[in-house]
Amino acid sequence: MHSPQPNSETRASDDWPSELHRILKAADVRQMSYVPDAGHSQLIRMFSADRDVTTNVLTTEEEGIAIAAGAWLGGQRSVLLMQSSGVGNCINMLSLSAIGRFPLLMLVTMRGEWAEFNPWQVPMSRATQPSLEAIGLKVMRAETAEDLVETVESAASLAYESDQQIAVLIGQRLIGKKKW
Amino acid sequence: MPMQAQLDRRAVVAALLKDRKDTLVVSGLGSPTYDLHSVGDHDGNFYLWGAMGGAALIGLGLAQAQPGKRVLGLTGDGEQLMGLGGIATIGVARPRNLDIVVIDNQHFGETGMQASHTGRGVDLTAIAAACGFAATGTVWTLEEVQRLAAQIAEPAEGPRLFVIKVLAENPPRSLPSRDAVFIKNRFRAHLGFAAA
Numbered sequence: 001m002h003s004p005q006p007n008s009e010t011r012a013s014d015d016w017p018s019e020l021h022r023i024l025k026a027a028d029v030r031q032m033s034y035v036p037d038a039g040h041s042q043l044i045r046m047f048s049a050d051r052d053v054t055t056n057v058l059t060t061e062e063e064g065i066a067i068a069a070g071a072w073l074g075g076q077r078s079v080l081l082m083q084s085s086g087v088g089n090c091i092n093m094l095s096l097s098a099i100g101r102f103p104l105l106m107l108v109t110m111r112g113e114w115a116e117f118n119p120w121q122v123p124m125s126r127a128t129q130p131s132l133e134a135i136g137l138k139v140m141r142a143e144t145a146e147d148l149v150e151t152v153e154s155a156a157s158l159a160y161e162s163d164q165q166i167a168v169l170i171g172q173r174l175i176g177k178k179k180w
Numbered sequence: 181m182p183m184q185a186q187l188d189r190r191a192v193v194a195a196l197l198k199d200r201k202d203t204l205v206v207s208g209l210g211s212p213t214y215d216l217h218s219v220g221d222h223d224g225n226f227y228l229w230g231a232m233g234g235a236a237l238i239g240l241g242l243a244q245a246q247p248g249k250r251v252l253g254l255t256g257d258g259e260q261l262m263g264l265g266g267i268a269t270i271g272v273a274r275p276r277n278l279d280i281v282v283i284d285n286q287h288f289g290e291t292g293m294q295a296s297h298t299g300r301g302v303d304l305t306a307i308a309a310a311c312g313f314a315a316t317g318t319v320w321t322l323e324e325v326q327r328l329a330a331q332i333a334e335p336a337e338g339p340r341l342f343v344i345k346v347l348a349e350n351p352p353r354s355l356p357s358r359d360a361v362f363i364k365n366r367f368r369a370h371l372g373f374a375a376a
Contacts (some may be wrong), residue, residue: 073238
């Protein structure tokens with residue numbers, strides 16, 4: 001799946017992937033699963049190099065919902081990374097998290113909402129938040145690096161300490177424009 | 181080897197779990213959930229009543245969290261067909277403590293016994309083998325099921341997937357709790373984890 005490349009002109013304060021890795025480690029996340037997205041590429045690399053975290057590459061995003069539930073049954077916390085187009089693949093599997101009140105933390109990079117070149121990304125972009133809310137998830141959103149770090153920290157507490165099912169949407173404006 | 185399925189699914193699951201020790205079991209939506217409950221409710225069982233295609237992958241997350249325990253994903257042909265990509269994901273993850281057993285009646289038994297792909301040439305064991313599973317096999321007799329029960333109690337080099345061909349029939353339902361929060365918390369308590 002194609003996704004935006006991070007901006008080449010980043011400030012130190014924009015190193016949000018490192019901050020997210022630090023926060024998720026502090027929250028004792030032990031499993032990470034993902035369908036690749038360029039916006040998540042640095043976080044994926046950091047988790048893949050982390051020997052204390054088991055990383056699973058998925059063929060479709062809903063697999064990560066099931067893995068997260070299994071991890072929790074076995075006493076571990078899991079985080080799931082995807083882009084907005086993948087949210088549509090997850091809906092029925094989210095029944096598991098919702099009806100079982102399984103802690104769930106999904107970090108979703110948005111496409112199709114800000115300086116998007118590919119019109120095929122737009123319909124699922126529009127459906128992302130309503131469909132997540134329709135199946136029972138709490139949706140949180142961040143548009144700046146500072147806000148994202150704080151939001152994910154709060155979302156991790158809500159998910160793992162309060163048994164909530166949370167999707168954090170990472171605005172496409174934050175990730176930057178894909179170079180075509 | 182008989183190519184016509186003759187096994188009774190309840191007898192198969194009873195033989196498979198006769199000496200389960202501390203094996204953790206996740207059962208797939210439909211008959212496998214009833215089969216698992218029919219041989220005796222157990223705190224180490226997690227029963228699915230939905231989330232079709234998720235049984236083997238819940239098993240993966242569980243196996244990764246509990247590397248010292250054997251984990252069994254007990255599912256049906258329809259449920260595993262919906263999670264075909266998961267076989268690739270499990271093949272790449274390569275857990276050494278996860279087995280997938282497909283109780284294969286070659287039909288969608290819960291919805292009117294429509295024929296499924298596995299009776300029309302689709303071979304889940306060949307897919308698993310191509311995805312790098314450490315062992316695969318298809319079982320037709322009760323003696324083979326008994327040998328399989330002993331085999332899956334032993335350590336493995338990687339994930340294994342076995343298909344057991346059974347008669348297409350619906351035995352009387354044996355219904356576990358449909359309260360997933362209760363089953364989840366009971367399962368976690370069984371492993372020593374507190375409820376939130």
